[in-house]
Amino acid sequence: MHWTKRIAACALPLCLGVATLAIGQAASASTDKASLRDWWKNAVIMEIYPRSFQDSNGDGIGDLNGITQRLDYLKSLGVDAIWLTPIYPSPQVDFGYDISDYQGIAPEYGTMADFDKLMAEANKRHIRVIMDMVMNHSSDKHKWFLESRASKKNPYRNWYVWKDGKGQTATDKGDVPNNWRSDFGGTAWEWDATTRQYWYHKFYTEQPDFNWNNPKVHQAFKDIIAFWLKKGVAGFRFDAITTLFEDPQWRDDDPVLDKSGQPVKGPDGLVELNDTRTNNLPEVHDVMQEMRASADKGFKPSSYPGTRVFIGETYLPNIAELAKQYGTAENPEFHLPMDTQILGINKMDAVAFRAKLNDVETGIGNNVPLLVFDNHDNPRIDARYGDGVHNEDIERVLATVLLASKGTALFYFGDELGMKTTPPERKEDVKDPVGRRMWPFYKGRDGERTPMQWDDSANAGFTTGTPWLPVPPTYTTVNAKAEEGKPDSLLTWYQKLIELKKTHAAFAEGNNLMLDQDNANVLSWLRQTHDGKQVLVSCNFTADAQTVNLSGGGVKRATAKTLLKSPGGSDPASLNSVQLPPFGVWIGEVE
């Protein structure tokens, strides 16, 4: 299931519903080559939406120099890498996901010199930079598409997906070639009056899909990837990667049926379709193997500070499909395909979370999971999981599942502060086109893209100008300055979890071994080093206080030393009786 289906579902009323720690590289990783190479294996990555992170020139739009100014904040938080959503030149119809030049920097974000400075300053702080790589489509203003639509004989014609209309004649454009739907609503076909054919776009009309059956497209992207690798980036997050190919027979998609066999209608009033003809076709694996082989070839790990990682935007129906995205030892694909299974749970359900963590334990071999709960396409955690009373405690629970379980953790900027989803109130204020199109059922993605809340000064310290999206009123209390150094703040909780992840061997190397598996209210698990050191994590998924018995099930002793606990929590005298406040968390080392 792609993300738009989930967000559309979530837009329905049912869903609405200390001192800075000195952490980071120096304290954690040794500088031997192997650990540098494997930096990504137990890493913490923050997704930055550059437009909303920090404005440095007063135009109301975040920029690269703004990110550079805030690197010390990221360092004190302990992040290993930042993934920047697209910063390339773009008409910004889809806020950067419509790229018009893959080897440049959007002027509103800065210059290539600003980018080089960001890289150098990030490097000084051992923070790696990961770029977004959009291979499914470009902007309709990209020179390749302008050429492609210029004439049927143009050498770039075959770089994109073109098709005659159904029943097309010399005078009549006919009907769209088939029923394929854009993820942003409506048909996926757009008529070009000059060359009299339709172009295919999985996303906005202004985002024509590349034709991945054309070897020239493959070569173009290998060159683009090499260009950025040579600049020293630490890897890529591959956008919409499962949708590169379309059914070669152009067959219609089938309708989604409800339990009684009736077609299901989406928020736009149209019958929903299973996009099996345009999503997750097997050829995507061949492309990723090819891209990976090309990227790995020129970059010997020994001569570079670490592996260049491939992260995938992989919305897939089950763990078996996710497992395939890693490829094999001989033909690797992604280092870290996103586990969006866990992202899609959308309710505080200990049983569902346990099932997903067990899936990760058993379903992807020795590969590294990349857990992700949140991003710029989904309402923030408060809107999907909050109960309106315990939101901060709930955010603490989810941060714990993210950062104290096995694998690499990816979180969205501002989650560490508990930033709230703040959707626009009036249609005329909506910036994300899909929000205008589907208003009021779905208000678009502006609500999760509001500016970073740095402090309680005007515009939350984000800009001296007029912010491109309004700063939510919560900024007076929910902001980095107010939370820094406060023992009970969410920010401190993130810092402490990240510090544990980096410094405690059980968090670095231990598997997740689920405990107390019949408990429907509390999710508990054990992490263990190869030489037997054990750490326990217990998260209360309910609004009632809970007591759990964590002894047995492989736990070696009856007592444990508290490493971290929620505000109001206590230190258990015995593992027979661990008490957790509503949505409380306890982490302890068995001794």
Ligand code: NOJ
């Ligand atoms: C996924 C991105 O995360 C989203 O923001 C974008 O609109 C689509 N892909 C299309 O590129």
